[in-house]
Amino acid sequence: MRARAFLTITALGGLAALLAAALPAFETAPVTALLDPEEAEAALVRATRESRRAEARAARLTSEAEAAKEAAQRTASEAAALAARIQQAEAEIEIARARLTIARSRRAAVTARLAAKQEPTARLAAALQTASRRPLALSALQPGSLEDVVHLRAVLASAVPAIRTRTAALRSELDRGRALEAEAARALGALRGGEAALRQRRGELAALEQQQRLASRNARGAALREAERALALAEEARDLDGLLGKLGEVAALRRELAALPGPVLRPADLDAALPPQPAPAPSPSAPPPRDFQLPVQGRTLVGFGAKRASGLASTGLTLAPAKGAQVVAPARGRVAFAGAYRGFGRIVIIEHEGGWTSLVTGLERLDVAVGDSVIGGSPVGRASGGAEGVTIELRRDGTPVNPLQYLR
Numbered sequence: 001m002r003a004r005a006f007l008t009i010t011a012l013g014g015l016a017a018l019l020a021a022a023l024p025a026f027e028t029a030p031v032t033a034l035l036d037p038e039e040a041e042a043a044l045v046r047a048t049r050e051s052r053r054a055e056a057r058a059a060r061l062t063s064e065a066e067a068a069k070e071a072a073q074r075t076a077s078e079a080a081a082l083a084a085r086i087q088q089a090e091a092e093i094e095i096a097r098a099r100l101t102i103a104r105s106r107r108a109a110v111t112a113r114l115a116a117k118q119e120p121t122a123r124l125a126a127a128l129q130t131a132s133r134r135p136l137a138l139s140a141l142q143p144g145s146l147e148d149v150v151h152l153r154a155v156l157a158s159a160v161p162a163i164r165t166r167t168a169a170l171r172s173e174l175d176r177g178r179a180l181e182a183e184a185a186r187a188l189g190a191l192r193g194g195e196a197a198l199r200q201r202r203g204e205l206a207a208l209e210q211q212q213r214l215a216s217r218n219a220r221g222a223a224l225r226e227a228e229r230a231l232a233l234a235e236e237a238r239d240l241d242g243l244l245g246k247l248g249e250v251a252a253l254r255r256e257l258a259a260l261p262g263p264v265l266r267p268a269d270l271d272a273a274l275p276p277q278p279a280p281a282p283s284p285s286a287p288p289p290r291d292f293q294l295p296v297q298g299r300t301l302v303g304f305g306a307k308r309a310s311g312l313a314s315t316g317l318t319l320a321p322a323k324g325a326q327v328v329a330p331a332r333g334r335v336a337f338a339g340a341y342r343g344f345g346r347i348v349i350i351e352h353e354g355g356w357t358s359l360v361t362g363l364e365r366l367d368v369a370v371g372d373s374v375i376g377g378s379p380v381g382r383a384s385g386g387a388e389g390v391t392i393e394l395r396r397d398g399t400p401v402n403p404l405q406y407l408r
Contacts, residue, residue, distance in 0.1 A: 035097055037105040043299070044098035050297045051091035057293070057377055058084035075212055080377035082205040086326040087297055089198040094297075094322070096191035103184035110177045205379060209367060240344060240359075247336045247349060248357060248398050288406040289331030289352045291376030294392060295360050296321045296328070301389045304402040315400035316359070316393035323364075323385025329374040330358045330392060330403070338368050338380075345388075348380050355397045362390040 035043055058081050065077035298321035306314045321327075329350055336357075337349040346363040364384040368374065383390050394403040 035101040037101055039299075040098045040101040040105070043094060044102070046299060047091045047094035047098060047297075051088050051095060054084050054088035054091055054297075057081075058088060061377055075208070076373075076375050076378060079205065079208050079212065079379055080328070080375055082201060082208060083326055083328050083379040084377055086198060086201045086205060086379075087328070089194055089201055090322065090325055091297055093191060093194040093198065096187050096194055100184055100187035100191060103180050103187055107177055107180040107184065110173055110180065114173055114177070209379070240341065240347075243337070243341065244349065244357065244359065244395065245398060247351070248355075248395075287354065288394075288396075289333070289356055289358075289376070290408070292331045292394070292403070292406045292408060293328070293376055294319065294403070294407065295330050295380070296325050296383050296390045296392075298322070298325065298383075298389070302391075304400075304404065316391045317403050318389045318391045320389045321383040321385060323383065325383040325385065325390075326379060327360060327363055327381045327383050327390065329368075329376060329378040329380050330360070330394070331356075331376045333358070333374060335368050335370055335372040335374060335380075338366050338370055338372075345384060346381065350374065357395045357398075358403075359393040359395070360390065362386070362388055 061077050061081035061084060065074050065081060068074035068077055294317075296319055298319040300317065301320045302308065302314045302318035304314060304317050308314055329348075331350070331352055333350040333352040333356075335348065336351045337347065339346065341347050341361075344361040346366050347359065347361045348363065348366065348368060350358045350360075352358065360380065362384050363381040365382040366380065367382075368378075368380045374380065392403055394401050394406065
């Protein structure tokens, strides 16, 4: 009976010693939070949704590029498809960062629970190891009666199941911690892979943009004159609303001139009356851009209509992208302004058909110029990634509207 008891003590002593030795190593493993743990779950959901949308846009634009007959349209679709792939890679990086944060946060919780149990477990391990190292023959010679042996057996019979349950729970916690560490390692690998893919796709887009610049070199003279006129309007405008209003007037005049009928041929009989010219029909209510999308990925900082610190209601949507994130054109149109504007950094204003205008602020770099034609998803620049974020405004005949109502 005594031999069986000491064999049990020896086995449990080895198990407890293993647990006690593993606890310090587990506790001292580094835990690094890449995101705010409270926001990681929401960031994971948002980035997963954005990745799927970017992937779908890239597939659609690639199909359009393959079907395009004109070289300019094909190149524009290819650039937009690459920009979508870049945004997909950015979303996948955010997914990996969120997963890594979640895994390490959960691992820290396991570490905290094990740390609370470490001291009593260590004392138990020391006692059991001491008992297991005592020779059985020496234990048989120790003073005591048969009644003491019976009492010892009774104590062990009640204590051993509790010890086994406790050590099994600790072993389960350790296994959970190792699984979380493996999950964090996989997320870290995905993060590094996403960063490599992002660098590659940015390089491909830069090469394609260089080809576009070389192909359009002959048309830069007219574009420079347009850019000079846009800068002059920016100097005259008192604020951003004023600039949008002046550009809107120029766009309306351009549409009116384009709608005018062509010249009337000189009639053979000069005395004959000129045929009556039909009155221009009023333009119907123009629908919103069909391919409208948000220009950048990120969580919402300020919603449309929300009150800002100034007390004024927001006329757009402000997002918080990563620094250097890809910014794209919200929809097909023509670049009316591209440059720095006081208090807003670098901005882009795009005219769309039917009196619609979109404004994007908070850019660190611009990849378009005044007069450029863009399609939905065309790369227009990179985000600053600061505290101000990137703001998108959508206006119809100068009146701000909620851009979220028109997302495809």
